[in-house]
Amino acid sequence: RADRRRRLVDAATEIWTESGWAAVTMRGVCAKTALNDRYFYEEFKTRDDLLVAAWDGVRNEMLGEVSSTFAERVNQPPVETIRAAISIVVLRIAQDAGRAQILLTQHVGSSTLQDRRAMALQEATQLVMAASRPHLRPDADEMALRMDTFVAVGGFVELISAWHAGLLVDVNQNDIIEHTSRLAETLAHRYVVDMPT
Numbered sequence: 132r133a134d135r136r137r138r139l140v141d142a143a144t145e146i147w148t149e150s151g152w153a154a155v156t157m158r159g160v161c162a163k164t165a166l167n168d169r170y171f172y173e174e175f176k177t178r179d180d181l182l183v184a185a186w187d188g189v190r191n192e193m194l195g196e197v198s199s200t201f202a203e204r205v206n207q208p209p210v211e212t213i214r215a216a217i218s219i220v221v222l223r224i225a226q227d228a229g230r231a232q233i234l235l236t237q238h239v240g241s242s243t244l245q246d247r248r249a250m251a252l253q254e255a256t257q258l259v260m261a262a263s264r265p266h267l268r269p270d271a272d273e274m275a276l277r278m279d280t281f282v283a284v285g286g287f288v289e290l291i292s293a294w295h296a297g298l299l300v301d302v303n304q305n306d307i308i309e310h311t312s313r314l315a316e317t318l319a320h321r322y323v324v325d326m327p328t
Contacts, residue, residue: 136174138164138185143185148229150237151180179243186247193223194254201262206247209266209323212258214312217287224291225304235292252288256281263322271322279318287311 142163143155157178175181185197197216203211224231234251238244259280260273267276293299294307 132173135164135166135170139166139171139174139181140184140188143181144188144230144233147182147185147233151232152236152241152244155182155185157181166282173315176311178279179241179275182241182244183247186233186244189230190247190251190254192230193220193234194258198258201258203208205262205265209263210312210316210319213315214308216259216262217311217315218308221291221304221307224295228295231295235288235295250287252281255284255288259284264322268322268324276322279321283315283318 139160142160146155146159152299155178157168160181161168163170171181175184196219200216200219204215224235236250256277260277263276263280263312267273290299290311291307294302
C-alpha cells in the first residue's frame with residue numbers, strides 16, 4: 132500500500148512538473164500508474180489531498196536540504212551558513228524547473244495550495260530563526276528578528292519566483308546568490324554576535 136501511495140504521488144508530481152497543478156486528475160494519475168480508482172480512493176479522499184501530498188514531498192526535499200545545511204554548519208560563521216543555504220535553493224531552482232514550478236507558482240484557483248505555500252513561508256522562517264539562535268546577541272530583539280526574517284524569506288521567494296518566471300532577464304543564479312547573501316549579511320549585523328565590520 133505504501134508503494135501504491137508513493138507511485139500515485141510520484142505520478143502527480145510528474146504531471147504537475149510537465150503541465151501544471153490543474154492538469155493533475157484522478158484519472159490521469161491512475162492511467163500513469165496503471166492503478167484503478169479504487170486504489171486512489173484508498174489513499175486520498177480528494178484530488179486536493181493528492182496535490183497536498185505532492186506539494187509536501189517537494190517542499191520537504193527542499194527544506195530538508197536547507198535544514199541539513201544548517202545542522203552541519205552549526206559551528207560555522209552564520210553569514211557563511213546562510214549563503215550556503217541560499218546557494219542550495221537557487222541551484223535547485225535552476226536545475227529542476229519542474230519542481231521549481233511546484234514550489235514557486237502562486238496556485239491561483241486552489242485555496243488549499245495557496246495555504247500550503249503560505250505555510251511553507253512560515254516554516255522556512257522558523258528554520259532560519261532556529262539556525263540563528265545560537266549566534267544571537269544576548270540583547271537581540273527576537274520579535275524584530277522574526278519580522279525581519281519573514282520579510283527576508285518572503286522577499287527571497289518572490290525574487291527567485293520572478294527569476295524563474297523569466298522576469299529578470301539580465302540576472303543569473305550567481306547574481307541572485309550574491310545579492311541575497313549581501314542583504315542577509317546586512318540584516319545579520321543587527322542581531323548576530325562577532326560580526327565583522
